[in-house]
Structures are given as C-alpha cells and as structure tokens.
Amino acid sequence: MMINKYTNMKIGELMNNSLISNLKHGLIVSCQALEQEPLYGSAKMLSMAMAAQEGGAVAIRANTPRDIAAIKSKCALPIIGLYKKHYPGSDVYITPTLLEIKEIVEAGADFVAIDATMLARPNGILLKEFIPSIRKNFPSTLIVADISTFEEGVAAMDLGVDVVSTTMSGYTPYSLQQEPPDIALVARLSALGTTPILAEGRIWTPEECVACLDAGAHAVVVGTAITRPQEITKKFVKSIDHFLKT
Ligand SMILES: CC(=O)N[C@H](C=O)[C@@H](O)[C@H](O)[C@H](O)COP(=O)(O)O
Secondary structure (H helix, E strand, O other): OOEEOOOOEEHHHHOOOHHHHOOOOOEEEEEOOOOOOOOOOHHHHHHHHHHHHHHOOOEEEEEOHHHHHHHHHHOOOOEEEEOEOOOOOOOOOEOOOHHHHHHHHHHOOOEEEEEOOOOOOHHHOOHHHHHHHHHHHOOOOEEEEEOOOHHHHHHHHHOOOOEEEOOOOOOOOOOOOOOOOOHHHHHHHHHHOOOOEEEEOOOOOHHHHHHHHHOOOOEEEEOHHHHOHHHHHHHHHHHHHHHHHO
16 A cells, blocks of 8 residues: 555545545536636536536536635535636646635635646746645645646655646647547556546546546546537537538
8 A cells, every 4th residue: 555655644544534535436527617608607607516516416626716606605515626827937727826726715615726737837836845835825725636647646646635637638738639538547547546536638428437437536527528518519510510421
C-alpha cells in the first residue's frame, strides 16, 4: 500500500473523509456555461444543478463564485468549485491563483479544482508552492488536481492533493489528443491506489461512464453531454447530415 507523501496517509485513511467517500462510484455533473454560451447565467446553472440532483448525481462541478453561490443556496449536493480566469503570460486558466481560491471557497465550494499541469503558472508560482499555500490558507478545503498526463497525476499525488481528475487530458499541447475519453489514463492512475481518481473529459455515454469505473475511477464527471444543449444538438445534426450524405 502506497502512502501519500504530503498527508502521510494511506488511501483508506483519505477515504475516511466522508465528502470523498460519498462520491464513490457516483456521477458528478459539471454545470458550466461561459459568457458566450446560450445558457450563461447563475439561475440557469442552478436549474441544471437541481436537475442533476433530481437525476441522482452525487456532486456538482461549477465555475465562478456567482454560479457556486447560486447552486449552494438551493442544491444539497457538494460542490467542486473552480474559477476560470486568464492571466497574461500563462496558459493556466482553472483556478490559477489564491485569489480565485478564496472567492470560490467563500462562495461555498467544498472542493477546489485547480490546474495541476506543468504549464507555467501566473507570476512564476510553482505547483509545489501553490498547493501548500492552499493548505495553509484554506485548511478545510479539499483539493482536486486537474491533470493531463500520468506524470502530472503522480506529481500532484506526491504534493498531497485529495483527488486527481483527468480533466486536462487532450487540452495541453503535450497530452494525448483524441476524441474519446482518456480511459487508459484513468486506469494507470487508479492502479497506483494512492489517491482517488475522477474520470473527466469528453465522456458522452453511460457505457463510457461504466468503462471509467471499471478502469478504477472513484467517480465520473460529465459536463457537456448533460449541460451544453448546443453541443448535444450538434451531435444529432451531425448524425443526420452523415445519414443524408451516405
Ligand atoms: C478542459 C476544460 O477546460 N474543462 C472544463 C473544466 O472544468 C470544462 O469545460 C468541462 O466541461 C469539464 O471538464 C467536463 O468535461 P466535459 O464537458 O468534456 O464532459
């Protein structure tokens, strides 16, 4: 049994945290709409979250303090919060600094999702500095590391994050670029047995969800396939177009 270097705890002990153990084998629904999207707005994201709750989701992933606060006001599910923001000179946009962490924790996030890739962070801060400063300033907040490769997952585990998510696979220039979800990455990281793994990114079907759990995922995060109707519509239209052309 491997030990998490930062917390000095075994996986079983990490799972003693009920927020984490309650996610086990569950569906987490990501409810996000950026300003340019048709469903932009906190009231709409709250409706999405309530629908996800009614459908049996175990948690919500949400972006911005505004959406998180709106969802927290009515929805009983735990929230994995993030805050997408761009800083000059850095490609890191998922909760890049402590300023965003503070805002989403104050808005009610139970977990904070952070970019844990090897991309350069704003102000030259390193991940190995950022994670301890989150721990110091927000000791009761759980950290979800959004990674794009196996090596980044291992590095994040060594830094003592609570959960690792495959969110960024396919979204850094050096990670595997493919249309299907990166289930092989889920399997490799889960096999380490040190930190719970969330399967996230381009999961479109219940069968893919099950395949992720079968690969060892602690839980599965689905966003676009549930909460971005414009993208769902496009899939249907594409199939019809394909049918008409053949
Ligand atoms: C790469 C990136 O910025 N991902 C974001 C992270 O919060 C979201 O835009 C995704 O919707 C989320 O990860 C869920 O994935 P999918 O929507 O593919 O089910």
